[in-house]
Amino acid sequence: MYGNDFGHSDDAPLNAAETEDYASVLEEHMAYFDRLVQDDQRIEPRDAMPDAYRQTLIRQIAQHAHSEIIGMQPEGNWITRAPSLRRKAILMAKVQDEAGHGLYLYSAAETLGVDRSELLDKLHSGRQKYSSIFNYPTLTWADVGAIGWLVDGAAIMNQVPLCRCSYGPYARAMIRVCKEESFHQRQGFELLWTLSQGTDAQRAMLQDAADRWWWPALMMFGPPDSGEKAKEGHTAQSMAWGIKRFTNDDLRQRFVDMTVPQAIKLGITLPDPDLRWNEERGHWDFGEIDWDEFWRVLKGDGPCNAQRIATRVTAHEEGAWVREAAAAYADKQAARSAEGAVA
Amino acid sequence: MSTSADATHLDAAVAAPRHTPETDATTLHVRYLLSLGDDALVYAQRLGEWLTHAPQIEEDMALGNVGLDLLGQARSLLTRAGEVEGGGRDEDALAMLRDEREFRNVQLVEQPRGDFAVEMARMLWFASYQCELWSQLTSSADETLAGIAGKAVKEAVYHRDHATQWVLRLGDGTEVSRERMQAGLEAVHPYVAELGEDHEAARWAAEQGVGVLPSSLTDAVNAHVSAVLEQATLTMPDAPRWHARGGREGVHSEAMGYLLAEMQHIARSHPGATW
Numbered sequence: 084m085y086g087n088d089f090g091h092s093d094d095a096p097l098n099a100a101e102t103e104d105y106a107s108v109l110e111e112h113m114a115y116f117d118r119l120v121q122d123d124q125r126i127e128p129r130d131a132m133p134d135a136y137r138q139t140l141i142r143q144i145a146q147h148a149h150s151e152i153i154g155m156q157p158e159g160n161w162i163t164r165a166p167s168l169r170r171k172a173i174l175m176a177k178v179q180d181e182a183g184h185g186l187y188l189y190s191a192a193e194t195l196g197v198d199r200s201e202l203l204d205k206l207h208s209g210r211q212k213y214s215s216i217f218n219y220p221t222l223t224w225a226d227v228g229a230i231g232w233l234v235d236g237a238a239i240m241n242q243v244p245l246c247r248c249s250y251g252p253y254a255r256a257m258i259r260v261c262k263e264e265s266f267h268q269r270q271g272f273e274l275l276w277t278l279s280q281g282t283d284a285q286r287a288m289l290q291d292a293a294d295r296w297w298w299p300a301l302m303m304f305g306p307p308d309s310g311e312k313a314k315e316g317h318t319a320q321s322m323a324w325g326i327k328r329f330t331n332d333d334l335r336q337r338f339v340d341m342t343v344p345q346a347i348k349l350g351i352t353l354p355d356p357d358l359r360w361n362e363e364r365g366h367w368d369f370g371e372i373d374w375d376e377f378w379r380v381l382k383g384d385g386p387c388n389a390q391r392i393a394t395r396v397t398a399h400e401e402g403a404w405v406r407e408a409a410a411a412y413a414d415k416q417a418a419r420s421a422e423g424a425v426a
Numbered sequence: 427m428s429t430s431a432d433a434t435h436l437d438a439a440v441a442a443p444r445h446t447p448e449t450d451a452t453t454l455h456v457r458y459l460l461s462l463g464d465d466a467l468v469y470a471q472r473l474g475e476w477l478t479h480a481p482q483i484e485e486d487m488a489l490g491n492v493g494l495d496l497l498g499q500a501r502s503l504l505t506r507a508g509e510v511e512g513g514g515r516d517e518d519a520l521a522m523l524r525d526e527r528e529f530r531n532v533q534l535v536e537q538p539r540g541d542f543a544v545e546m547a548r549m550l551w552f553a554s555y556q557c558e559l560w561s562q563l564t565s566s567a568d569e570t571l572a573g574i575a576g577k578a579v580k581e582a583v584y585h586r587d588h589a590t591q592w593v594l595r596l597g598d599g600t601e602v603s604r605e606r607m608q609a610g611l612e613a614v615h616p617y618v619a620e621l622g623e624d625h626e627a628a629r630w631a632a633e634q635g636v637g638v639l640p641s642s643l644t645d646a647v648n649a650h651v652s653a654v655l656e657q658a659t660l661t662m663p664d665a666p667r668w669h670a671r672g673g674r675e676g677v678h679s680e681a682m683g684y685l686l687a688e689m690q691h692i693a694r695s696h697p698g699a700t701w
Binding site for chain 1: 467470471474476477478479480481482484485486487490491494498500501504509517518522523525541542558592594595596598599600602603606688689691692693696698700701
């Protein structure tokens with residue numbers, strides 16, 4: 084506390100938030116917030132906003148950031164084994180991009196009044212989640228391509244509408260993230276295309292990766308939230324606030340419609356016997372998603388949940404002495420320059 | 427076998443042929459390029475292991491960046507080596523299909539990943555060496571190599587600065603970090619002298635104006651590192667009782683076999699495949 088020197092008496096409000104003036108200003112601000120949302124304008128960090136809006140955004144942006152950071156692991160798993168130097172360079176650059184996305188997003192979350200270290204603590208202790216897709220293992224080189232093609236492809240479907248999200252810092256972060264993700268998806272497809280033109284073993288590797296990643300990719304959009312299901316979950320409120328623009332089901336259908344023709348081009352079979360073009364709907368019909376698996380993996384019973392968090396926590400804990408040293412050095416430097424200024 | 431601590435000759439078991447009439451200019455030129463390229467490739471491989479394990483996310487990015495720069499250098503240098511060789515080997519044939527004895531990197535870069543202090547000690551030495559190396563090679567008689575050096579010198583300066591800043595922070599940070607940084611310097615020290623050892627291909631390259639004698643770079647490298655250590659309140663380790671030798675002739679430490687097994691196994695499991 085600095086910059087003021089107010090007297091304090093017991094009957095005076097302790098801070099401005101306890102005054103009547105504040106209540107009326109707050110009301111005005113909320114009306115301003117509603118107007119901005121209604122007019123499809125952006126809310127900025129210094130604008131007043133309902134607490135629930137702030138909390139929803141913190142949760143969503145943090146989970147998005149965590150997904151980027153945890154998502155580095157399944158791909159990072161293949162950097163040392165990439166089969167060519169060009170692929171190794173692409174993969175290193177891609178994993179590095181994901182780290183950058185994590186940083187933009189943590190910064191966007193910080194504009195809402197939280198600290199990155201607080202969010203990382205929540206990730207490490209399991210109080211905040213990350214995209215469940217990263218709880219599946221990357222078992223072959225083709226999985227690197229499948230992550231680009233399917234996982235980044237599904238992520239883009241979710242993320243492009245977020246470029247128009249009502250919260251300015253998040254929307255702006257997403258513009259850059261989406262440009263890079265779009266490139267990632269194309270590199271994934273190109274990697275798989277190369278396999279499709281290769282040897283029998285490479286084609287088998289491609290088919291196996293598609294078999295394992297297809298359903299988890301469809302689950303990435305989240306549980307059904309249209310029709311009767313619209314009453315559950317966060318979708319309706321998030322749409323009203325302009326955070327979310329389309330339902331999970333809409334986005335999933337768009338993804339299937341976009342991806343099936345690409346699978347045909349790759350010469351692979353998607354593991355869904357119910358997948359067929361519906362002339363009447365003008366969309367691809369697809370089979371029932373195993374939501375039991377989704378919830379199971381989300382709750383921790385996935386092949387890599389424990390491993391992903393353990394790796395993350397170990398890196399963080401083993402790096403603590405380095406971060407402490409950097410802080411101590413910065414303090415010493417600041418003290419030295421202050422001494423220098425006095426001298 | 428010599429027991430002298432400062433012996434610069436190779437042990438008999440390690441020795442490769444000295445400058446012999448049958449080692450032709452093309453072979454020596456290729457070997458020189460491979461020594462530069464393999465240093466970059468193998469260090470990039472080790473730095474790639476850091477991603478997701480760094481002390482903070484910014485450092486995941488930074489170590490990835492340094493690794494990517496080195497990988498880029500390696501690709502250009504191996505491609506050039508393949509061209510000079512004239513046998514149709516490209517960067518991947520050279521990276522993925524050579525056996526351990528054909529790799530000509532120093533042992534410093536192949537050592538397993540240690541803690542962050544060990545990595546910053548290794549990077550400080552290696553980048554300081556590369557700064558001097560690349561600034562000399564910008565005037566190489568091999569124009570392609572000169573071009574690679576022109577780009578690489580800017581990268582090496584940035585890598586050296588990154589390592590320098592961390593060595594300062596760790597050396598002059600907390601008591602724990604100072605101890606760990608000093609231990610990191612001690613750990614890499616036996617591998618430092620090899621960077622400055624002249625070898626047959628380098629001697630040929632220096633005579634031809636293609637390359638430089640590694641020994642001619644040592645004073646400048648030592649001067650930079652010494653200045654950083656002094657500012658960081660750290661001590662230059664004593665001359666080690668033993669120091670690594672033989673990497674330029676394809677004799678490596680035990681860690682190298684595992685590094686190559688990991689790096690090469692997919693490529694080698696699918697002979698002739700395109701990726």
